[in-house]
Amino acid sequence: MRRVWVPYVLVLLAVAASLGGLAVRPATGAPQSTVDYVIVAGAAGLRWDDLDPHRTPALWQEASRGSIGWLSVRSARRVTCPADGWVTLGAGNYAAYPRVAGAGGCETPKPDLDQPDAIGANIVNQRNIVRDNQDGLPYGAVPGALAESVRCTVAVGPGAAIAAARPFGRVDKYRAELPPDPANLLSDCVLSVVDLGTVTGSGRSRAALVERADALLARVVAARPARSLVLVAGVSDTDRSSRLHVAIAEGEGWNGGWLTSAGTGRDGYLQLIDLAPTILTALGKGSPEKLIAGRSATVVPGKPGDVADAVQGDHDADRRASAQRGVATIFFTVLAILQLVLFALLVPVMVRARRHSGPKGPALPAPRVVAAVELALIAAALAIPAALLADASPWWRSAHPAWVFGIVTGALIVAGTAAIRLGPRYKRTLWPMGAAAAFGAVVVGLDLLTGAQLQLNGVAGYSAVNGARYAGVGGVGLGVFVTGLLVLAGCLAHGVRKPFRPLVVVVLGGLGVVMVGSPYLGADPIGAIAVTAGVCVAAALSTGGWLTFPRFAWSALAGLAVTIGFAAVDLRRPALERGSLGRFLTELASGSAGPALQRVAAANGEALLSSPLTVLAVVGAVMIAFCQFSPWGGLNRLFGLHPGIRAAFAGTTVATLIAGVLGGSALTVAGAAAAALVPTAVLTVLRVLLHAADRTRPEGETDGPGGPLLRRPALTRVTTSPKTRPPG
Template identity: 30%
Template sequence: MVAAVVAAATGSLQASAAPATKPPTSPTSPASPASPAGLLAKVVVIGVPGLTWGDVKASPELTALVDQSSVGSISVKTAGPHTCPIDGWLTIGAGTRAWGSDPNQPCGDLPAVSDGKVTGWQTYVDRQAEHHTGAPIGRLGQTGYPMCGFGPGAAVALARTDGSVSNWQPQFDQAKLASPECGDAIVDAGALPLREGRPEALQKVAELVKQVRAADGWVLLTGISQVTTNDHKQTLVVMQLPPDDGPRWLTSDSTRRPGLIQLTDITATILRGRTAATVDPAGPEKAGPLDGSEIRSTGDRHTSAAAVIDDRLDANQRFEQPRPVLFAVALTIVGAEVLALLWFLLRRSPLSRRVTIFTLLVQGGFFIAAFLAQATVWWRWPSPAFSLYAVTIGISVLSAVIAQVLLKKYAYFGLALAAYLLLLIDGVLGTPMQLGSLFADGPVIGGRFYGFGNSTFAALAVGGLVTAAWAAQKLYGKSRLQAAVAVLVIGGAAIIVDGKPGWGTDFGGLLALTPAVLLMAWLTWRDRLYLRVLIGAGVGVVLLVAGVSYLDYRRPPDQRTHFGTFFARVLDGDVSDVFIRKLQMAVQFFSGPAGWLMLLAVVFCMVATVWPDRVPSKAYRDFYSSHQMVRPTLLALSLCGLAGMLLNDAGIALPAIMLGFAVPLLVAHLLASHQPATVSPEPHLVQES
């Protein structure tokens, strides 16, 4: 059991789908287009590797631009583990996440242009194939629209698929930008110095913005990448000048969060208005779907640069802190469980039993606290990292106390029900508790910007299946059909919320949870499995997912979710790289002992589910046979975990996270249900349980 707890905690750290920090003004006004499609002015992207909101606060010139701009933060995550300047510029040129740098080397200088071609271009082409990114580097350069480039980064972004560059200059030229031969433009403002000279460099960036604005351009000043591989990753700065309808918050359909866009949105913003100019057969329309969407503005106007900057700095805290804090919280809870278990095994006293039960319930409460902590707005408190840690531990403990006081030995059900209802509400509301939570891959990681990620799905699956089992058990004695219907209703609600585009938007979760709910309902009704039933359930799941994907695919490209994008890739024959990347991500968990520990825990628990008589615990064997719904529930949980492991890039981590929720609740229930009548026989009972 300890192995399962430790494995689940480790899996939570490794598994990979905020609002983003809510801006000080609510995004209630209609979105106004902030893309070149409706503008006569040229679009000019000014890229500054390493430009942070701390830089804006430190620069009076950039601070003054805030009140003149629609602003936001930009996630610069690319395909590789680090986002060096070469990765950022290649990603803009491809419109999908590209891999440019060597992860074993520090960020280097950008390649030079020699004889009208980016030197070493084939190296970057080969790197996409090596890592199966599927990134069509050179997509932006293949358009026939006259685009100008200034600086080495612009050469990389505007290079054609063979690495050749035209209409490019190594230094910014204001006269060239204003000339008719220059349509849209990309300007590399250069990486900011790490220490000395940074204030002067920021002043030059502000001056560059003024020069570009003099050409009546639609300017997008944006961070492009981190500067070094050792940088503390954070979302960077993005500003749009002039604002379309007053200074507001930038967003896009790829993030669906006010104040947040991603790097690939820049390419989509340029190409959506210019694709009619494509002249090359390998141009953007032949290079597969874009990962990004058009940038637009939303929300009420902001009038205070200081408030905007403080909000963005708070947002960075919200995006940066969850992963390191998750590790600290997991160590605290698992450490407390291990100490309590050792005490219980050595003393076998009533007090040690109660303490052990409570620590197990605290771990169950953690799956509530991981999401509910967002309601405390911890990122605006002093010492945000410690605040998040304290809030998460506090809510975990409080959840365990409330469940134990109200439900006593059935506290496990209260925690499962609370997690189930909490995530249903969160999904229907558009997942406001996800981005920035301990269980979500936010913009720094580059995971989901909306919807449910793998860890969230694991919590929802356990909460939903346990809740369904409780309701079915209450109805079982009256009518097995009614009990099966209860499973379908409760489990079906979880399936709908998890899979509906715009709610959970969880492709893999839909594939994993649907057969589990159907299996549980069938065993509740008939108690036996038939081959034709299994085949029918499998076909039904495939048809359900295909139907949802097709309907999502019929929406405009900018409004599609993961379902529609995947369907488009299938039609284009562009899914092999996606499958290979997901397989690589699943396999990487076995690069260290944690992955193998998770695998052992998962295998042990699945064996206990299928062959309960082989488990050396009388309490578990009695529990397995004491209630009609135990077997269907445990089999459904095992099927859901197995399917999730095979169909998601989280791999073994997904069922391990499910175990991290389900196993402590089960053990706590077994210990609470087998309290000894007196102290004397307790060692014997404990040994058997």
């Protein structure tokens, strides 16, 4: 009886360890020193490659003295134009400004201003802007929330007026242009917003706009009041392409480091919505919890002394992110096409490999064909892990980044395929599947342990320009990681005694839950909950048999216990330190979760229709269905021989679908999992079919051009009485 209970006790310990790993969160960092004044100097379109120590001395000096970072200017629109950026800054949430009908590109901000006196101004249509953001967009943004949180604001320029206007349209103090001596103006209110102009175009015309913005900033810095913080931000894009922009914070307590926030979780990266709570925190004021979605910025050490070494050349994140978008689309589209063609060519091979019960049937595929097919399937399964490794190379600096990335990825695929093929256990049925799964899990796991540097702005990762994720594991990495762990657990479980198989699954799966959910590593609590559900299902099925109601109930209770425990710990934290699960449950309890659900549904719809990974998921599902339900399939036979593999398939399906739907990425996670799993699954099925022995032919009949068929003794039915039947 002690031996019977040992696996269950160990499983409970693994679950407890998983919950403990999820509950631990890193410190959010000590708040920066408070100041008496904050000056926001914004220039739409300003990027780090615009700065130069000679042409823009004021910007360069502020960047050298202050803390810096890459600013993601995501707003409520796909492309953030200048007016969208300014209104998002003032809302502290993803907002949008009305577009001019028929406008093809981004326009210079031109708010409908009314100046009834010589002090302030009114934005006439501000109430309509607030209503459009509240009713027509799923973010619940309130333009003017920042201005409403302070006593008085000053705005200089039309863009600044949009950011500094209160929800009813009033701008407390407004100047169309910066006066010759702005000292008195900048000290009138605790918050001043200055529009440095819009930086657009290229070449000499762009350089002239940057120099003009630098000259205005120099006047602002010279006239700043004592105990003030200067925030310099490239608040938006200026064309239809999205880029990363400048973020500088210079003042007492804000010098010599990287900017970061709890919203990004990545040193050196900040969101546009983080500027509003940063301003309020610097002034010693609290952020209105239900209005402002950003997180206050903090400073972490590690910034190089030279600005050029920090943000230009090899560290130009904007250039890498721009190259990533185009190459990622090409890579996943080509991968989907190649896997579709490969699976189509495999169908006749599998039909011929299926041994028929009759005396005649198609000849077996030639050994050379089988060997070539196996190598192609292994290469297909290694494509995404190889692409992740290829992101360690500076492919994005090439004049032809797509070609360089393709060559590097192809070389890594060939090397990985050769390593699996030359392995001493290659002839074993489960070796290719287990080795490829382990390769993918190890690559993603090592990347998470080293800070997810390969996934940030990587082809097989995520782009900081999109503003969805800046740290931890992305959807593609999550799909490869959970697939690798569960399939590896299924292969290893085949070599242990039946009662201990759930232990193997839960130990490896618990490791995955901790790595995915830990804020130090994967930083994806929704993904951790999905992996927990998948691990529970896989553990329940690992000993064989069907997913009975008691098994389902126990696995659901285990997953629910981990989820509730993690949620309870998260809800006990301060509101601004909660993770995505805690924030969602808080919104659900207050009745304000509707916009969050609407955002997730909209993101799922967009990802479903636009991502090539959707094609990979569908193609993989069709191929698995063919292998399982067609007369020539062999997947059920594989599941019968190796129940751990069936458990891994079930757990992977549950985990990836839940992670994709709840995370707003639709079939992205499932598509990555299918790309990594289905090719080696088909290879294993093919091996099972080729090793089957249920075909019988007359003695001496040959198997076509391949040579004589191995002769077997004739099958004879022997009838025995109960008394003479041998035992067993």
